[in-house]
Amino acid sequence: MNKKALGLLGFLAAALPAVDALAAGGGGGAHGGGHAPHVEFWKWSMEAPPIGWMVFDFAVFMFLLVRYAGKPLSNYLVQRHTGVKKAMEEAAAAKAEAERKAREYEDRIKKLDAEVAAIKEDFVRNGQLVRERLVENGKVSADRLLKDAQLTISAEEKRALESLKSEAARLALEMAEKMVRERLAAPDHKRMTDDFIRELRS
Amino acid sequence: MALLEKPIARRWARAMLELAEEKKALAEVGADLDALADAIRKSKDLAHVVASPAFRVEQRRAVLMAVADGGEKKAHQLTRLFLNLLVDKGRLTYLPLIADAFRVEADRRLGRVRAEVHSATPLTKEELEGIAAALKEQAVKRQLGREVLVTANVDPALLAGVRARLGGLVFDGTLKNHLRRIGAELTQNA
Numbered sequence: 001m002n003k004k005a006l007g008l009l010g011f012l013a014a015a016l017p018a019v020d021a022l023a024a025g026g027g028g029g030a031h032g033g034g035h036a037p038h039v040e041f042w043k044w045s046m047e048a049p050p051i052g053w054m055v056f057d058f059a060v061f062m063f064l065l066v067r068y069a070g071k072p073l074s075n076y077l078v079q080r081h082t083g084v085k086k087a088m089e090e091a092a093a094a095k096a097e098a099e100r101k102a103r104e105y106e107d108r109i110k111k112l113d114a115e116v117a118a119i120k121e122d123f124v125r126n127g128q129l130v131r132e133r134l135v136e137n138g139k140v141s142a143d144r145l146l147k148d149a150q151l152t153i154s155a156e157e158k159r160a161l162e163s164l165k166s167e168a169a170r171l172a173l174e175m176a177e178k179m180v181r182e183r184l185a186a187p188d189h190k191r192m193t194d195d196f197i198r199e200l201r202s
Numbered sequence: 203m204a205l206l207e208k209p210i211a212r213r214w215a216r217a218m219l220e221l222a223e224e225k226k227a228l229a230e231v232g233a234d235l236d237a238l239a240d241a242i243r244k245s246k247d248l249a250h251v252v253a254s255p256a257f258r259v260e261q262r263r264a265v266l267m268a269v270a271d272g273g274e275k276k277a278h279q280l281t282r283l284f285l286n287l288l289v290d291k292g293r294l295t296y297l298p299l300i301a302d303a304f305r306v307e308a309d310r311r312l313g314r315v316r317a318e319v320h321s322a323t324p325l326t327k328e329e330l331e332g333i334a335a336a337l338k339e340q341a342v343k344r345q346l347g348r349e350v351l352v353t354a355n356v357d358p359a360l361l362a363g364v365r366a367r368l369g370g371l372v373f374d375g376t377l378k379n380h381l382r383r384i385g386a387e388l389t390q391n392a
Binding site for chain 1 (some may be wrong): 321322323325329332333336337339340361362363364366373375376377378381382384385386388389
């Protein structure tokens with residue numbers, strides 16, 4: 001770093017005489033024109049700034065800059081360089097990935113018609129299966145309902161018949177009881193009592 | 203309380219039975235207890251006197267003795283002593299249950315079996331004797347007992363004939379039963 005700073009100071013030392021010569025050359029021209037340009041290197045005046053001091057200030061500034069901020073600046077620049085390089089590489093990779101995906105999507109779009117056709121065929125096949133199953137289930141349910149209905153009808157018929165029989169028997173018994181009540185006489189009671197005793201003894 | 207009533211009544215009945223058997227007064231004491239229990243069951247006033255704490259012990263004793271002696275003949279001495287004891291011990295409310303337990307046990311010891319006879323019309327004395335004799339034959343044959351005590355009831359719903367219950371057996375010779383069987387056959391065969 002010191003070498004660079006010395007190089008810079010050397011450059012400034014070489015440049016100062018050139019500037020001085022330029023100022024002197026300019027002064028000759030001015031003599032020819034009747035109005036001399038006023039250039040100051042070291043002296044302070046209100047008409048012209050002291051270029052020598054300005055260069056010196058600049059050199060001191062550069063020296064301090066290089067001496068104290070050179071290394072961090074350099075590191076920063078190196079890091080910046082690495083970061084930018086990495087970002088560019090990542091961007092390149094992302095671009096490649098995007099291009100690959102774009103190609104993949106293009107392929108898929110090309111195959112989409114075939115996929116749609118396959119899905120449609122699958123739906124149709126499934127629909128037919130469901131329909132067949134529903135029809136089969138419906139037949140089974142219908143058979144079961146029919147059998148249940150036949151059993152219920154049969155049971156109801158039987159119950160109704162039993163009810164009719166029982167009602168007919170009840171009416172017949174009522175009539176018989178009524179007739180018996182009307183026609184029973186004392187000899188009948190005695191005969192039945194005797195029969196009871198006889199049966200009890202037998 | 204209700205669960206303990208029967209065991210308590212049985213214990214009193216057994217004690218009374220032992221005494222009555224010893225004094226050879228089983229039948230008399232049993233008849234007295236049956237008559238008293240029947241009176242308590244049929245008369246609300248008497249049941250009230252027996253159960254209500256509003257009456258003093260002496261009042262209860264007097265009423266009960268009056269009932270015991272109020273029949274055709276006076277109650278047996280043993281019965282009177284037993285009633286006094288029941289009154290003193292506050293167990294008078296158990297009397298109907300004690301009478302039931304006494305009857306069952308006395309019947310068992312005396313070889314008696316009770317029969318209920320139901321007929322559509324009142325039976326003549328000869329008919330009742332005939333039925334009693336036939337039931338006795340059945341009781342002996344089936345080893346239910348040597349003696350049958352018959353109670354006769356009239357039930358016009360039976361139409362005609364007789365129905366008898368001997369212990370757990372039923373002999374049904376009523377017209378009502380015949381008609382019922384005919385009805386059952388009609389229902390089955392129609």
